[in-house]
Amino acid sequence: MKMDAGGIHIRPLGAADTAAYRALRLENLRDFQFAHGPAYEDALAQSEAWHADRLARPDYTWFGAFDGDVLAGVICLCAKKGSRLHHSAMLSSLMVARSHQRAGVGRLLTAHLIEHARSLGHVRRLTLKLIDGNVPARRLYDAFGFQSFGVEPDAIYHEGGYRALHHLHLSLVSQATP
Structure with a gap:
């Protein structure tokens, strides 16, 4: 288990974390739909077993930020095959x-994921997708040096309109984490 600032512990998620992960995911999808x-x-129709399967996927590495026993945040590294x-x-x-x-939980999780990806030795680049208008997330990713490499117009339908999806990347080759 890794200890980070503010008493937050970051560790890999496993089967025992399924209920907490599902609850956090549903909360986020409800409260931060944008x-x-x-x-x-x-997502409400997706069972706990569906969420357990998602946490167990061999191409996904999930990390959770815990404040004591409370799951405060999650992040996933999706490996590409081949x-x-x-x-x-x-x-x-x-x-x-x-x-x-x-409270800095997103920053801690992002830094942890970047360092984990670097430690694998073969990952040279991270990508992500970001819905247009998600200003707090864009600020976070900009602080880590992610750069835009494309925009997919009308990718997400939300609140009666379409939003673009921004594609960002970060080179892990000789670059320090903030």
Whole structure:
């Protein structure tokens, strides 16, 4: 288990964390719909077993930020399969509990994921997708040096309109984490 600033512990998520992960995911999809692709209503229909399967996927590495026993946030590193693609991975599903917003949990999780990706030795680049208008997340990713490499117009339908999806990347080759 890794200890970080403010008493937050970051560790890999496992099967025992499924209920807490599902609750945090549903909370985020309900309270921060502008920040996520899946709809809250669709996620409600996904069982705890569906969430357990998601945490157990071999190409996903999930980390949780814990404040004591409370799951304060999660983040996922999605590996790409195949010898021609494994140098690139995707940062996905950064979610922070409403109770821990603006406390640096997202920054801790992002820094942890970047360092983990670097430690793998073969990951040279991280990518992510960000819904247009998610200003707090954009500020976070900009602080880590993520750069835009494309915009997908009309990618997400939200609140009666379409929003663009921004594609960002970060080179892990000889670059320090803030």
